[in-house]
Amino acid sequence: MLSPAGGPVAVLALVIAGAVALLTVHTAVNARLLRRPARRPSTVEVAVSVLLPLRDEAQRVRPCLEALLAQESVPGLEIVVLDDGSTDGTADVVRAVAGDRVQLITGTVTPPGWLGKPWACHQLAGAARGEVLAFLDADVILAPHAVAAGVAxxxxxxxxxxxxxxxxxxxxxxxxxxxxxxLWLTFLPLRAMERSPRPSLAAAGGQFLVARRAGYERAGGHAAVAGAVLEDIELARAVKRAGGRIALADGSGLATCRMYASWAGVRDGYTKSLWASFGSPAGAAAAVLALLLLYVAPVALIPVAPWAGLAGYLLGVLGRVVTARATGGRTLPDALAHPVSMLIFGYLTARSYRLHRKGSLVWKGRGVDTLAP
Known part of the structure; x- marks a missing residue:
């Protein structure tokens, strides 16, 4: 029997476990509904341009380029690469690997009102001829059928x-x-996102984005997101505002991406953009507190309410396992550290807002929040 002092805490632990259970069920539903590419996509019949912006990527662009040059089932694939003021010989690596099989252009100085990546993508889109535009990051390595599958x-x-x-x-x-x-498998209703015209109900990842040129231009292209730190999500929202439709898909069989190779890279990469993810500091604080309550508090409650606390913790771990199985990630033992992941996420969010307020966010040698209100 619960003691009087432990009663309210035990009830809280049960409520939290119930909420986490519902979210984990939603994760499982999304994982089942997640769109997946065909195993053997048919030959693409439209003109496709792959657009690759590069800034100081000499150390990791080679595998990306080699995979692009090996694409199958996309006749006449156009590959346009932009060197965005690199100082490490990136352009020389591109020439050595690809020669004249890619169109290499030199980016111009970022104009007022623009951030670096949107400006680079804007220039690339202007130089491309394809009816379909596939935007790619240098840390992405594509499978041979990836572009064809993305178009399908x-x-x-x-x-x-x-x-x-x-x-x-x-x-x-x-x-x-x-x-x-x-995060998006747990909290974003995927089918509702596809059907709803609401721009706020949108998600995207800029590592590998495929767009119809007509829809891209109708949305204003990257000019519509010129000053956006999260230009991928803002582009998806712009497409929705213009009456277009967006979707997420499991690309784990099409591409791999190692965004950062160290803790310093992870820390600085997330710090540069998390402040732009929540709409306001109050929204960020509410979101982080909710995540800590749902996924960290159960561990702290185990001594007082063992079964409810353990259930809440294990249900959170299960959500991570479901996500990993659906997207090609690691399952156990990594998922067991989910509460630690939440604590780090909270720290990175706080750090991002702190440096943003100081105006000291920098990425690849350029300020990234100078356009922020």
Whole structure:
């Protein structure tokens, strides 16, 4: 029997466990509904341009380029690469690997009102000839059929994100990177996102984005998101505002991506953008507190309410396992550290807002929040 002092705490633990159970069920439903590419996509019959912006990527662009040059079932694939002011010989690596098989252009100085990546993508889109535009990051390595499969997934949509399998090696990566897929599988109703015209109900990942040129241009292209730190999500919202449709898909069989190779990279990469993810500091505080209550508090409650606390913790772990199985990630033992991941996420969010308020957020040598209100 629960003691009087433990009663309210035990009830709280049960309520939290119930909420986590509902969210984990939603994760499982989304995982089942997640769109997946065809195993053997047919030959693409429209002109496709792959657009690759590069800034100081000499150390990791080679595998990306080699995979692009090996694409199958996309006759006449156009590959346009932009060197965005690199100082490490990135352009020389592109020429050595690809020669004249890609169109290499030199980016111009970022104009007022723009951030670096949207400006680079805007220039790339202007140089491309394809009816379909596939935007790619340098840390993405495509399977031979990836572009063809991405184009096939566009059926009925104007923009789709085949989310790559996130490669995580160091402890910092393994604690943080899986949260990318877990967050949208857990909290975003995927089918409602596809059907709803609401721009706020949108998600995307800029690592691998495929768009119909007509829908992209109708939305204003990257000019519509010129000053956006999260230009991928804002582009998806712009497509919705213009009457287009967007979707997410499991791209774990199409592409791999190792965004960061160290804790410092993870820390700085998330710090530069988390402040732009929640709409306001109050929204960020509410979201982080909710995550801590749902996924960290159960562990703290185990001594007082053992069964309810343990159930809440294990249900949170199960949500991570479901996400990993659906997106090609690690399951156990990584999922067991989910409460630690939540604590780190809270720290990174607080750090992002602190540095944003100071105006000291920098990425690849350029300020990223100078346009923020």
């Amino acid at each position: 997934l566009l059926d009925g949509f104007d923009l789709i994100c085949p989310y790559p399998r996130m490669v995580a090696a160091t402890p910092g990566e393994r604690l943080v990177q899986p949260l990318l897929q877990w």
